[in-house]
Amino acid sequence: MSENGASPGTSPSLIDALNALAHGDLSHTRVARLSDLSRRDLAEVSNFWPTIPDATRSDIVKRFETLAEERIDVNFRRVLHVALDDPSPVVRQLAITALWEDDSIRMRDRLLDLLANDASPDVRAAAARALERHAERAAVDEPDPVRRRLRHGPEVQVRHAHRRLHRRHQQGRDGHEDARDVRVAKAEVRRQKSEGFFVPS
Numbered sequence: 001m002s003e004n005g006a007s008p009g010t011s012p013s014l015i016d017a018l019n020a021l022a023h024g025d026l027s028h029t030r031v032a033r034l035s036d037l038s039r040r041d042l043a044e045v046s047n048f049w050p051t052i053p054d055a056t057r058s059d060i061v062k063r064f065e066t067l068a069e070e071r072i073d074v075n076f077r078r079v080l081h082v083a084l085d086d087p088s089p090v091v092r093q094l095a096i097t098a099l100w101e102d103d104s105i106r107m108r109d110r111l112l113d114l115l116a117n118d119a120s121p122d123v124r125a126a127a128a129r130a131l132e133r134h135a136e137r138a139a140v141d142e143p144d145p146v147r148r149r150l151r152h153g154p155e156v157q158v159r160h161a162h163r164r165l166h167r168r169h170q171q172g173r174d175g176h177e178d179a180r181d182v183r184v185a186k187a188e189v190r191r192q193k194s195e196g197f198f199v200p201s
Helices: 012-022 028-032 039-051 054-070 077-083 089-098 105-117 121-141 145-170 175-194
Strands: none
Touching: 012 028, 012 039, 012 054, 028 054, 039 077, 054 077, 054 089, 077 089, 077 105, 089 105, 089 121, 105 121
8 A cells, every 4th residue: 555545556546536535525527537447446446435434435425326417428336336335324325326227136136135134224225125126127128927026026025024124123113023024034035046036137
């Protein structure tokens, strides 16, 4: 690492952008530098990301979403996947929302993992909503009801389990039932994967 926290060989413009973002400079130019990151730059951002203050990371993810809506020449998908692992549940929620256009199998699997394992009920709820959108879009692409059921059965079952969990959380019930529902969600994903219900998109 160099004195400014970047690894040797990192693009100077990326170093400048990361340092500026960490100090609250969320201008278009700084934020756009994190678009379409190379593998090397993505690794650098992953290392630098946790050093940025929590509130600033939240603001950056919001800017990713806003800028992506305003400009067609930016793509923050790679850096947003870094934000899915953020220690802050607020940032993880925002990243899920900002990735609403990502229909990839990788994103679906990440959402399923967040739904079954994330400690935050708000993040699990965001993952459930995103999975529902995945299923709705896939239903349009795959009109056959039998193939649709085979293809999206796990999402449906896990989403239902999560909704029960989230209702119990909102009603202030004890954590034993929450934990049981999480175990049910995990078991359902494992069972349906092992039985071949996850048909590639």
